[in-house]
Amino acid sequence: SSELTQPPSVSVSPGQTARITCSGDALPNQYAYWYQQKPGQAPVVVIYKDNERPSGIPERFSGSSSGTTVTLTISGVQAEDEADYYCQSADSSATFRVFGGGTKLTVL
Amino acid sequence: EVQLVESGGDLIQPGGSLRLSCAGSGFTVSSTFMSWVRQAPGKGLEWVSLMHTGGGTYYADSVKGRFTISRDNSKNTLYLQMNSLRAEDTAVYYCARDRMGATGFDYWGQGTLVTVSS
Numbered sequence: 001s002s003e004l005t006q007p008p009s010v011s012v013s014p015g016q017t018a019r020i021t022c023s024g025d026a027l028p029n030q031y032a033y034w035y036q037q038k039p040g041q042a043p044v045v046v047i048y049k050d051n052e053r054p055s056g057i058p059e060r061f062s063g064s065s066s067g068t069t070v071t072l073t074i075s076g077v078q079a080e081d082e083a084d085y086y087c088q089s090a091d092s093s094a095t096f097r098v099f100g101g102g103t104k105l106t107v108l
Numbered sequence: 109e110v111q112l113v114e115s116g117g118d119l120i121q122p123g124g125s126l127r128l129s130c131a132g133s134g135f136t137v138s139s140t141f142m143s144w145v146r147q148a149p150g151k152g153l154e155w156v157s158l159m160h161t162g163g164g165t166y167y168a169d170s171v172k173g174r175f176t177i178s179r180d181n182s183k184n185t186l187y188l189q190m191n192s193l194r195a196e197d198t199a200v201y202y203c204a205r206d207r208m209g210a211t212g213f214d215y216w217g218q219g220t221l222v223t224v225s226s
Binding site: 031033035037042043044045048049052054084086088090094095096097098099100101102 | 143145153158202209212214216217219
């Protein structure tokens with residue numbers, strides 16, 4: 001199985017840019033996905049296939065990929081963006097799914 | 109509108125069994141991959157199991173040999189049979205439509221709580 005590594009926490013002030021990284025050996029060969037989870041709610045996908053944004057997700061959310069690291073960028077962070085963020089991908093065989101440990105985004 | 113509704117969570121003693129259900133609407137469960145994902149209290153998301161459209165099944169190492177994923181096409185429902193439950197299986201269990209290679213886990217249920225404790 002493959003592992004994905006995220007920083008436990010990121011803090012930014014409103015209006016600043018938040019960047020959350022996710023590292024894993026299989027990422028050069030597998031798409032990455034990002035989910036936002038607020039307390040007591042189910043996760044919501046905010047980025048799919050490394051850098052695609054679902055309809056209804058604000059343009060300030062973007063994704064990028066470089067080698068074994070993918071990055072979720074939130075430009076012009078708002079208070080409502082405070083949440084846990086999880087990256088997700090698959091192992092090298094594209095069979096087993098894997099989540100990163102999650103990053104708590106705090107808006108100061 | 110696509111919806112997933114889980115049920116079956118309960119308080120169960122270690123070593124016991126439980127079956128979770130995930131009823132789909134607005135789409136056909138058997139026509140897409142479906143996964144179960146769990147979240148222990150205060151912890152992160154953990155992928156548990158996957159069912160392919162063709163019926164193939166896959167499990168995380170932590171549940172392999174104890175959990176079984178299945179579906180009933182006539183009821184448009186996905187199941188997770190959980191046997192030999194342990195305290196570490198305590199979690200909210202979510203079912204999700206699994207569109208890896210496309211839009212990811214694009215729809216989730218509200219989750220159902222399984223508590224394993226004596």
